[in-house]
Amino acid sequence: DAKTTQPTSMDCAEGRAANLPCNHSTISGNEYVYWYRQIHSQGPQYIIHGLKNNETNEMASLIITEDRKSSTLILPHATLRDTAVYYCIVRVTGANNLFFGTGTRLTVIP
Amino acid sequence: EAGVAQSPRYKIIEKRQSVAFWCNPISGHATLYWYQQILGQGPKLLIQFQNNGVVDDSQLPKDRFSAERLKGVDSTLKIQPAKLEDSAVYLCASSLDLGDTEAFFGQGTRLTVV
Numbered sequence: 001d002a003k004t005t006q007p008t009s010m011d012c013a014e015g016r017a018a019n020l021p022c023n024h025s026t027i028s029g030n031e032y033v034y035w036y037r038q039i040h041s042q043g044p045q046y047i048i049h050g051l052k053n054n055e056t057n058e059m060a061s062l063i064i065t066e067d068r069k070s071s072t073l074i075l076p077h078a079t080l081r082d083t084a085v086y087y088c089i090v091r092v093t094g095a096n097n098l099f100f101g102t103g104t105r106l107t108v109i110p
Numbered sequence: 111e112a113g114v115a116q117s118p119r120y121k122i123i124e125k126r127q128s129v130a131f132w133c134n135p136i137s138g139h140a141t142l143y144w145y146q147q148i149l150g151q152g153p154k155l156l157i158q159f160q161n162n163g164v165v166d167d168s169q170l171p172k173d174r175f176s177a178e179r180l181k182g183v184d185s186t187l188k189i190q191p192a193k194l195e196d197s198a199v200y201l202c203a204s205s206l207d208l209g210d211t212e213a214f215f216g217q218g219t220r221l222t223v224v
Contacts, residue, residue, distance in 0.1 A: 034211075041217070042215075042217055042218075043114070043201050043203065043215025043216050043217055043218055044153065044201075044203075044213075044215050045215070046211075046212040046213065046214075049211055085152075087152060092209075097155050097158070097166065098153075098155070098213060099155075100152030100153045100154070101152050102150075102151060102152055103152055
């Protein structure tokens with residue numbers, strides 16, 4: 001069963017920041033928050049993951065609330081190539097499976 | 111670095127026929143996954159290998175699906191006989207080891223059963 005809740009779809013203007021929310025109110029203390037994205041006709045691609053501290057890499061930033069019940073993935077300057085389905089996943093590191101829900105379909109508009 | 115290779119990219123078969131998909135993971139990756147992605151849904155795990163052993167096949171419909179990774183490198187997923195509801199994209203992924211933070215996915219094989 002899905003442990004996360006995401007909006008079905010979002011739009012973002014090109015060049016603006018895209019903020020994708022995720023609710024994971026039942027997250028356990030040892031579960032990480034992972035984000036993957038899937039561009040049309042491709043396999044999913046890892047973006048970022050975190051436990052409780054905010055994380056940043058070359059692709060995105062991950063902001064996790066203090067109570068860890070929700071998080072936001074931020075694409076600082078969205079481009080047309082960021083149009084994809086974004087999946088928020090909670091997972092115990094060392095666990096085997098990635099459980100994908102239905103994700104958020106982000107459309108970046110020129 | 112070469113990614114996860116899958117073939118074929120597309121396959122159309124009639125129901126009750128058999129089909130096989132092939133996957134070559136990233137060199138050195140011990141863990142290999144097969145996922146099924148039905149249109150409009152997220153990928154769902156079918157089976158997971160660690161080297162040549164099965165770690166999790168609880169979601170694999172074993173009456174018609176089978177998979178092997180005999181030498182612990184490449185893998186084959188077979189469906190026999192296919193049903194209409196098997197129409198989906200079959201994704202192969204690999205990671206360095208069990209529970210590794212990042213899994214790398216291939217482009218998938220799109221299967222259409224008519």
